[in-house]
Amino acid sequence: MLYIFDLGNVIIDIDFKRALAVWSNLSGTPLAALIPKSSLKEIVEKHEYGQISDTEFAERMCDEMEVSLSFEQFVEGWNAIFIGVRQEVIEIMNRLRAEGHRVVVLSNTNRLHIDYCSVHYPEIAVSADFLYLSHELGMRKPNLDIFNYVLAAESMAAEQAIFFDDLLENVEAAKKLGINAIHVADRSVIPDDFKSHDFSLPSKN
DSSP: EEEEEEEEETTTEETHHHHHHHHHHHTTTTTGGGOOOTTEEEEEEEHTTSHHHHHHHHHHHHHHHOOOOOOOHHHHHGGGGGGEHHHHHHHHHHHHHHTTOOEEEEEEEOOHHHHHHHOOHHHHHHHHHTEEEEHHOOOOSSSSSHHHHHHHHOOOGHHHHEEESOOOOHHHHHHHOEEEEEOOOOOHHHHHHHHTTTTTTTOOO
């Protein structure tokens, strides 16, 4: 089987409000004035597609929020979204690999976040066979092309894959291809899903 795990709020807890709090503190701008505008979504997506550089991303975000930050200050806030790894999920990933299953990460992300995670949360990459990252692939969820890419790269059929994601739109997209997709609405979903999985049994693959 191929197990596909999203990153944010699946393997690691994140909260984008934490970034706003840091930017507010560093810039002296009231937090209420930094509430994200709808146009920020487009900039973030371009960054996740790898269409704009880190510096351009920081400049455009600061311009939209009308805040003055150095690149280093922006990055400090941008990486403040990370709270901590869900160790119970890391353990499940490792046990699945020990059984002989293929375990990968599929994330809409960017180089700044991945560089940060590689230093502060190295267990994520260690626990996965491969990381499929939107900014490297030039594709992002919920577009079907990124799911098809992963299936092809892993030489797996859709019915051989199980996908975990915290966003319902990504789950629904995966289901359209026949992937067994599970909505991770809270941190109990994945541990509960594996309660009936007997890790003591050898893999049937």
